[in-house]
Amino acid sequence: MTPDIFAEWLSRQKYTVIRTASSYWYNQVPRVYQAFPYHWIIQPSDCELSNFLRENKSVGLRYSTSLDAIEGAVSYHAVYENSVYGFENLGKWARKNVRRGLKNCNVQPISFETLAEEGWALQLDTLDRQGRRLELAKEIWRKRCLAACDLPGFEAWGALVAGRLAASVITFQMEDCCYMLYQQCHRDYLPVHVNNALSFVVTQTMINRPQIHSIFYGLHSLDAPSSVDEFKFRMGYTAKPVRQRVVFHPYLAPLFNRVSHAAVRGLLHWQPGHPTLAKAEGMMRFYLQGKLPLDKQELPSVLRSADNDLLERD
Known part of the structure; x- marks a missing residue:
């Protein structure tokens, strides 16, 4: 795209x-x-x-x-540029947490309408957990999600626990690179490692697509805590x-x-x-x-x- x-x-x-x-x-x-x-x-x-x-x-x-x-x-850019991705690309800690996460949730594509409605609670909780004040209203969040509904290359993914959205991410295929955008997770589900499961499944799915050669997980942020990127590196991504x-x-x-x-x-x-x-x-x-x-x-x-x-x- x-x-x-x-x-x-x-x-x-x-x-x-x-x-x-x-x-x-x-x-x-x-x-x-x-x-x-x-x-x-x-x-x-x-x-x-x-x-x-x-x-x-x-x-x-x-x-x-x-x-x-x-x-x-x-x-740096947080990226994954290898041609395969699986448990062998993770350290012992990450493998254990991904397996736990996969046992506790289902990772699947979701509609942008679902993300617009149910993702708002995740947005609020994620920013609060990271010590970052809210800088957008619910209507702006809805517009962000719904604006992608009919545009090629955009997908919404979620980790669901008992049918409830526990974590989410937006992806976009930019040329031969997949962007991971606005990943978020409610703190209630951090102990069951849904974020690990979501990142693993989406990364593996995207890297297995022949038209995608790399995944971009974000810029070195101006203001996000370092723990945000540390999670990405534990999931097999590297700092370019x-x-x-x-x-x-x-x-x-x-x-x-x-x-x-x-x-x-x-x-x-x-x-x-x-x-x-x-x-x-x-x-x-x-x-x-x-x-x-x-x-x-x-x-x-x-x-x-x-x-x-x-x-x-x-």
Whole structure:
């Protein structure tokens, strides 16, 4: 499926979608744009970025670029790129939890109408459990789900316990890559490992499809707790090193410095989980880190422990 289908899904949710020479962009929050497709590694010119920010009156933007790029915070994509997936790709801990989960739930495709109605409770519980405040209303959640109903490439999957939706995820086939989007689980079912079962079955199903060569499980987040990605890595996914570059409007860039970042961190300390403050802090952190040479940056923990030569690639 093409990026235009994904763009249509975003447009139906009332996001502004813009196409430039290097990528597509959408306003993830007002006046701040995220590049997609998410798995694309792009290198837009300074002229392209400057024109984009000025013409669209944007505060800033974010995109993934290569480790060889001049600027950008060292980051990663959570991906699975092997041709097979099964219990042999999991560690002992994950195998045990997947087996427990499969005994306690049924993993199957569900309708987007079901996800729109029953998934809302999972959304509320997941954000609360992660210490992240709610930033959307139920009607926006419904629109997110129902916007995908008749678009090719989108699927909704659920883990059901006694007929009740316990965990869910949206998938989308972007070219030869499958995206795993908005996975969520109610805390009542975490002890029976439905999240493990859901991730395992969906990953195995997708990787067995001949037209899918990789699975994208998410960007290194601006504000999510590290436990979110640790779960993915225990499920056999790997951290693919990239740089995430944040660029602010030329007139505003001087305002984003270590002093203002410290102030935002202080506000976030007093209002933990505040969605706007959390994302602003993340954008500023990635921006400031991205200005440093590779050997001066603080690497994400998963890359510090990995056997790679990041620091030799500046």
